[in-house]
Amino acid sequence: MKNQILFTGGLVFDGRGELSEDVAVLIEDNHIVDVAAKTTFEGFGGEIVDTNGATLMPGLTDTHVHLCYKGGADPSAALAKVSPGDITLTVLENAQLSLRHGITSLRDCGGKEYLEFPVRDAINRGTFHGPTIHLSGRMICMTGGHGSRWGRIADGCDEVIKAVREQIHAGCDFVKVMATGGVMTPGVQPKDEHYTAGEMACAIREAHRFHKRTATHAQGTGGILNAVRGGITSVEHGVFVDETCIREMLEAGTYLVPTISALRNMVDNADKGVPSFMVEKARQVEQQQRDSLLEFYHAGGLLAMGTDAGTPFNLHGANAWELKFLVDYGISEKDALRAGCFAGADLMGLPEQGYIGKGAVADLLLVKGNPLQDITMVADYRNHLAVYKKGQLVQ
Ligand SMILES: [Zn+2]
Structure with a gap:
């Protein structure tokens, strides 16, 4: 049986620059298999991670x-x-x-x-x-x-x-x-x-x-x-x-x-x-x-x-504290986060990483609050709630 986890309830930052309030993210084994409106997944019977009050973003x-x-x-x-x-x-x-x-x-x-x-x-x-x-x-x-x-x-x-x-x-x-x-x-x-x-x-x-x-x-x-x-x-x-x-x-x-x-x-x-x-x-x-x-x-x-x-x-x-330094120096929160997600993976030549979208590897970071309003939610690891590598929860 495939191992599915649905992340729903909170915000999703896609790694490129978009923050969404109304989408949920479904992963299956190593990969993200769906990103869609929360209502799409009503009645989902598998494991659910309630992200209310938090933001799901790429690692x-x-x-x-x-x-x-x-x-x-x-x-x-x-x-x-x-x-x-x-x-x-x-x-x-x-x-x-x-x-x-x-x-x-x-x-x-x-x-x-x-x-x-x-x-x-x-x-x-x-x-x-x-x-x-x-x-x-x-x-x-x-x-x-x-x-x-x-x-x-x-x-x-x-x-x-x-x-x-x-x-x-x-x-x-x-x-x-x-x-x-x-x-x-x-x-x-x-x-x-x-x-x-x-x-x-x-x-x-x-x-x-x-x-x-x-x-x-x-x-x-x-x-x-x-x-x-x-x-x-x-x-x-x-x-x-x-x-x-x-x-x-x-x-x-x-x-x-x-x-x-x-x-x-x-x-x-x-x-x-x-x-x-x-x-x-x-x-x-x-x-x-x-x-x-x-x-x-x-x-x-x-x-x-x-x-x-x-x-x-x-x-x-x-x-991750580098993100705080970037923002302190005058880079916007959105662009600092993009540098830490999509751009980093792009520089390394990792086309399936650094973003949240269908087909991406399920490398995920769940943080408290909204990092676009307060970068320390990502920059300070004490605000991290969970890390997933290829769909596996990192202890
Ligand atoms: Zn060096």
Whole structure:
């Protein structure tokens, strides 16, 4: 017998931007099989979840996390001290914690020595419960560049192409390339271009040749443009997105993943042992990031939610708080929620996820109240009432 559940009584947010008062949602096993007026289901004899006073919405997608980092004051230093087995267990723990708090899909933008791969595979096999996980494998970076402590160092087109092939061989879902300096690596500057336009284009072309999407850590303007002109799928952070970047990103349909949580948590917890070089750089670029994000948003750019979870005090499980930051910075509740639902799944290439509609996977989040009026109903997991992954209630 098919396992059916009817969600009825409350509001439904469809993940794209529509809020409905009068519809109910029927799921059968893994999928949503009907979304229709509540009256359509009168006399339904199966399991009913009364959503009165609550909002049913798609599970959230976090398109930028680092599952191997725990979110302590200095995650890189902490990672250096633990065994490979411990790292794999941390990845599983962080993935499951994210799912319990409403993140039904996530994209890991840089791991360590492929130790996160067995976790994704075990979840896909059904050995463990967990979110849908896409992995980049090792981030690809230049000698001395941002991310060079854990990344795959490669210089020049030939080496960069080889580095991309290694990630594909290891089973990556997408490829991450470092276009500029950043905050968390000592001695590099966020504004500086790292890979040249030529190296960047080689990396992206090679990834696309094997049907892999691409993401780039890109903060400075020159590096962002190198990536966008090379055909990158998403720009991560995008601190110095300027008018030219905005125009070219809109033309190319490039996503921006702002990861406000990364900088905010470093700045807000500066006195708790975060290395001073990180705090200093985070403070320098914080306002700029805010201004760039708003300009990009008002120009109509594509935004997807990402947190950089695992970086200092940016905890796995608290991912949804990024939505509160987005709204505080001036993004509407509706657009923030779209970034966390439909847009995130779209960026990851998950056509059956991120929305509530017939045929979608039953990845669902039930929250108190109305998140379009109060974003903390989603952002603060204490307001979550239930999470379903592929139709199964997550404990
Ligand atoms: Zn990151």
